[in-house]
Amino acid sequence: MKKADTFEPLIQTHISDWMREMWEVEAQHPPMIGSRLKFALGLPLSPAKPKRARAKAGKRAAAKA
């Protein structure tokens, strides 16, 4: 007679009553948290600074002098 295949878990664990209870709680009450207000998708992290017009080389040299 062929011996039945046995399943051996990768890690032997001790599951406490509290852990089992928490699994049940989590099934009904998801633990997911996070704020959508900050760092929202698609929004820049801070408003872009307006670019300042660069003075011509001659004017910069004159300002230095």
Added chain:
Amino acid sequence: MGDDAEMKKWKAPRKHSRPDMATDSIELARLAGKRWRYYLKRNEAATSMDELLVKTGANPKSEIGFIIIAKAIGESVSSTLGVAWCRRTWCNHLVLDFLTVHPALNDPAGGYKGMGFGMFIGIAVVAEKLGCHLVWGEATETSCTFYQKLLGGTPVMDHFFFGSEALAALRQQLPLRSKPEPKSKP
């Protein structure tokens, strides 16, 4: 700890009894990833426990962010099953900004439950390694019951505080790895 490459691939399963929750988990994962990349760009993130210890050791008042990822063993809907984005604050507390699980795992109608619980045990372990005595975060309307139960019934509204005792109680729930049996002599 790791990066956010895998969680970008999260997709909602075709059948889900709460599609809103599936959408939430994907959105929160993306937001956590965005926060992660922002901190990484500013060199304020740690990609491993060793790096986290080095960075906090070098500057004890620095704020360092890190991401805890639950990896699957064997075949699974995704190699990444859960994600928690945390910050270690200037006074050595941990803030849990984002915690989300794969949409296939948050369906009340089926699937493995307990990923969030497991993730929080991981956070408690990191807190111990850093010498943090407090983990806090903002609870939502749907998650406050979970955190209340996790705190042994202490009422939770929009925020939670896990002190040293609560964190130690969580760490005690760590699965006990079986000791390898000694090899028998031929």
